[in-house]
Amino acid sequence: MTNKIVIAELTKGTVNASTAELVSAAQAMGGDITVVVPCTDASMAESVSSYDGVSKVIAVKSDIFSGSDSSGWASALDSATPSGTILCLATARSKDVASRLAARRGLSIVQDVVSIDGNNLTSPIYSGKANQTVTVNSDVVVSVRANVFPSVGSSSSNDVSVVDASGDVKTAVQEVMQRASARLDVSEANIIISGGRGMGSPANFTHLEAVADTIGAAVGASRAAVDTWDEIPHSMQVGQTGKTVNPNLYIAVGISGAIQHLAGMRSSKYIVAINKDADAPIFQHADYGIVATWEEALPAFQDALSSLLA
Amino acid sequence: MSTIVVLVKQVPDTNAKITVQGDRVDLSSVKMEMSPYDSFAIETALRHKEATGGTVTALTVGGSGTEKILKDAKAMGVDNIVRVWDDSWSELDSNGLQSVLKEAIQGLGANAVYCGKSAADTGAGSTGPGLAERLGWSNASNVIGVDFGDAVTVSMPVETGVAKITVPLPAVVSCDKGDFKPRKANVKGIMMAKKAKVELMSASAPAASVVVANHSMPAAKPAGKTFEGGSSASQVVQLLRDEANVI
Ligand SMILES: Cc1cc2nc3c(=O)[nH]c(=O)nc-3n(C[C@H](O)[C@H](O)[C@H](O)COP(=O)(O)OP(=O)(O)OC[C@H]3O[C@@H](n4cnc5c(N)ncnc54)[C@H](O)[C@@H]3O)c2cc1C
Ligand SMILES: Nc1ncnc2c1ncn2[C@@H]1O[C@H](COP(=O)(O)O)[C@@H](O)[C@H]1O
Numbered sequence: 001m002t003n004k005i006v007i008a009e010l011t012k013g014t015v016n017a018s019t020a021e022l023v024s025a026a027q028a029m030g031g032d033i034t035v036v037v038p039c040t041d042a043s044m045a046e047s048v049s050s051y052d053g054v055s056k057v058i059a060v061k062s063d064i065f066s067g068s069d070s071s072g073w074a075s076a077l078d079s080a081t082p083s084g085t086i087l088c089l090a091t092a093r094s095k096d097v098a099s100r101l102a103a104r105r106g107l108s109i110v111q112d113v114v115s116i117d118g119n120n121l122t123s124p125i126y127s128g129k130a131n132q133t134v135t136v137n138s139d140v141v142v143s144v145r146a147n148v149f150p151s152v153g154s155s156s157s158n159d160v161s162v163v164d165a166s167g168d169v170k171t172a173v174q175e176v177m178q179r180a181s182a183r184l185d186v187s188e189a190n191i192i193i194s195g196g197r198g199m200g201s202p203a204n205f206t207h208l209e210a211v212a213d214t215i216g217a218a219v220g221a222s223r224a225a226v227d228t229w230d231e232i233p234h235s236m237q238v239g240q241t242g243k244t245v246n247p248n249l250y251i252a253v254g255i256s257g258a259i260q261h262l263a264g265m266r267s268s269k270y271i272v273a274i275n276k277d278a279d280a281p282i283f284q285h286a287d288y289g290i291v292a293t294w295e296e297a298l299p300a301f302q303d304a305l306s307s308l309l310a
Numbered sequence: 311m312s313t314i315v316v317l318v319k320q321v322p323d324t325n326a327k328i329t330v331q332g333d334r335v336d337l338s339s340v341k342m343e344m345s346p347y348d349s350f351a352i353e354t355a356l357r358h359k360e361a362t363g364g365t366v367t368a369l370t371v372g373g374s375g376t377e378k379i380l381k382d383a384k385a386m387g388v389d390n391i392v393r394v395w396d397d398s399w400s401e402l403d404s405n406g407l408q409s410v411l412k413e414a415i416q417g418l419g420a421n422a423v424y425c426g427k428s429a430a431d432t433g434a435g436s437t438g439p440g441l442a443e444r445l446g447w448s449n450a451s452n453v454i455g456v457d458f459g460d461a462v463t464v465s466m467p468v469e470t471g472v473a474k475i476t477v478p479l480p481a482v483v484s485c486d487k488g489d490f491k492p493r494k495a496n497v498k499g500i501m502m503a504k505k506a507k508v509e510l511m512s513a514s515a516p517a518a519s520v521v522v523a524n525h526s527m528p529a530a531k532p533a534g535k536t537f538e539g540g541s542s543a544s545q546v547v548q549l550l551r552d553e554a555n556v557i
Contacts, residue, residue, distance in 0.1 A: 070449065074443060092467075095434075095436070100443040100449075102404065103443035106405060107405060108519050110520060111432070124528070126335070127433060130335055130527060130528065131527070133522075133523045133525075137521065170448035170478065171450060171475050171478070173474070174475065174476055177474075179471040188469075215557055235472070248556045249554070249556040259324075270556050272546060278536075290540070290542055291539070300543035301543035304543060304544035308548075
């Protein structure tokens, strides 16, 4: 049983709470657990110092971690990360960095793990139409999906050692076209409400945005919505040729549930569907289905949410 | 002048139903096709050539049954098609695949490699960044648009929006679906593809450290609850709180 190294997930400059899920994923593999925190300021590692089940915390300090160059991230992390099996969160950036880290060390990588039994790791394949279990027989790099493993508690006080690191940055950001709204992106949200062609017009997405703002959700869309309306950007598209998401709650409004849409969201923990057609395929995948037009259902949904969360 | 390689992988038709027989996925009656993002990679590679001059080689790592996608790439307009394989490879893990790709790409003398952001079977997204690291090259992933000059300039989503990023060559660029359509093969292209010869290459692969144990169908979801009428939405909100515990 070799050492397990958890790479903490950074979101907008702070340690993402899902890092505590990575520790319990590492426990499921067994071994001594070290958490490595990429940071620009060692105080960012404080939240990790209380995690249970961890024997060591290493804050790896570098300006590189304020940027997005995966070569820089991987080389800086590599210099400060002990040998062993490495676990990180399966977000777009971390999967990229993890792939480089694995390649740097001549290791294989197993992405999007949703279940762990010792050296047996299970991930969805064919967009979630099947699962694949692999057996790893030496150190590997593993990315783990969020919202699958329980979080470890935080009643410990681990020592944090700080290491300064530098790395090999290869790319340069010229400019960033800021997203118009402060709303979350679908790939980072725990709740997503998505609209399809059934919304009738892009203007009607304001009703979805209102719900999103009430519950801190991101707004997504089907490909039919993205292709039909210029106002709905491709960055909102969920599905096989859009983003793969796995939030705690996915609310599909006016979306039929085509297989390519399901490919991007079927692993969501809970699915709510609002559709006027009782035979729409989405209902076969919904935990809670509402057979109604969105014009009828969304106001009631919004009212109930507002009074519940008031 | 650029020596451009585009990586293509054969995968099951993404519309196909997937079944498991025994402990392996049964693909015997499933149509195989090029992984969807790879066609965006081909389009981007061809635009790179059109902007700077050079050649585009489509390359796949796979057995003899995977040549059709190389012909499809040829019909779209790539110059050369290459298949890398050794019959002693049964299952390549990511370390094996990337080692093989590195050797083949160095053999071709490429300075720009395009691939899909993830393959439709694995969904992994490991190959582009992993290959770049092995080659010591720069990379960018989830790229939705590219401009060409001395370096390539890519657009890709970041935490706060969409960034334009300079990626110096040599580089590996993993392509997402962009705001453009991959070109369709024309009749001339299809005729040329019929006659085109697939070049065979070999390489050495390290032993696998990740071995497939089994495939299984995802656990069936318990049947959901369905409600009629818009006013039932308030009941659903209550269930999301009390039963699902997600709001
Ligand atoms: C290679 C390929 C890749 C693809 N990739 C994706 C992808 O990434 N993502 C994706 O989403 N799709 C993708 N698709 C497209 C997919 O096949 C479907 O066409 C698409 O998902 C349909 O979108 P939709 O459900 O919004 O529209 P529709 O299928 O038109 O469904 C609209 C739904 O709205 C309901 N409705 C209508 N009016 C109302 C109302 N007033 N209130 C409530 N409900 C109403 C209708 O009953 C219907 O079920 C892909 C297709 C292909 C071939
Ligand atoms: N066997 C292969 N042969 C050629 N290219 C591949 C192969 N496997 C993966 N790729 C390329 O790498 C991309 C990402 O694959 P993956 O890392 O498996 O998600 C694919 O879209 C292809 O462009």
